[in-house]
Amino acid sequence: GTKPSAREGESVVLYNGNNIIFGGNDGTSYLNDVWQFDNTSNSWTQLTTTGTSPNVRSHHMSIIRDNKMIVFGGYDGNIFLNDVWILNLNESPALWSELTTSATKPSARVDSSIIDNGNIVIFGGYAMGAKNDSWTLDLDQSPAQWSELSTTGTKPHSRYNHTSVL
Numbered sequence: 001g002t003k004p005s006a007r008e009g010e011s012v013v014l015y016n017g018n019n020i021i022f023g024g025n026d027g028t029s030y031l032n033d034v035w036q037f038d039n040t041s042n043s044w045t046q047l048t049t050t051g052t053s054p055n056v057r058s059h060h061m062s063i064i065r066d067n068k069m070i071v072f073g074g075y076d077g078n079i080f081l082n083d084v085w086i087l088n089l090n091e092s093p094a095l096w097s098e099l100t101t102s103a104t105k106p107s108a109r110v111d112s113s114i115i116d117n118g119n120i121v122i123f124g125g126y127a128m129g130a131k132n133d134s135w136t137l138d139l140d141q142s143p144a145q146w147s148e149l150s151t152t153g154t155k156p157h158s159r160y161n162h163t164s165v166l
């Protein structure tokens with residue numbers, strides 16, 4: 001069957017035993033397509049989505065929560081991004097929506113680490129230099145609220161292209 005173009009800078013999340021792949025750059029174009037790899041049948045399917053899709057992007061961060069893929073930031077070929085998008089995978093077809101957030105947002109960036117510890121937490125990243133700040137996104141607030149984490153002790157060195165595991 002058809003499979004996605006070769007790419008870099010995409011995000012991949014595991015959902016219901018399948019890999020969901022979003023965006024990236026194929027060496028010619030920035031992308032905003034969504035693909036599913038079925039880990040049982042080893043087959044690809046391009047997912048049909050509804051709603052307004054995010055702009056093309058690569059090096060963004062994604063995580064799964066409550067049957068939704070949450071996408072933050074990235075780079076669209078011209079500017080670094082700090083928007084948040086949700087792909088509701090429980091809908092058929094999957095439904096995109098931009099998340100409205102209150103308060104100050106983290107600066108636009110790529111290549112942060114992202115975890116879900118009850119809130120979405122990002123650390124570090126890159127945009128005109130490496131970063132070492134930490135931000136939390138509380139999705140239980142309406143609208144969702146970003147807060148910069150106040151930390152004690154010596155901060156880690158600025159970094160990007162790293163991972164976090166919880």
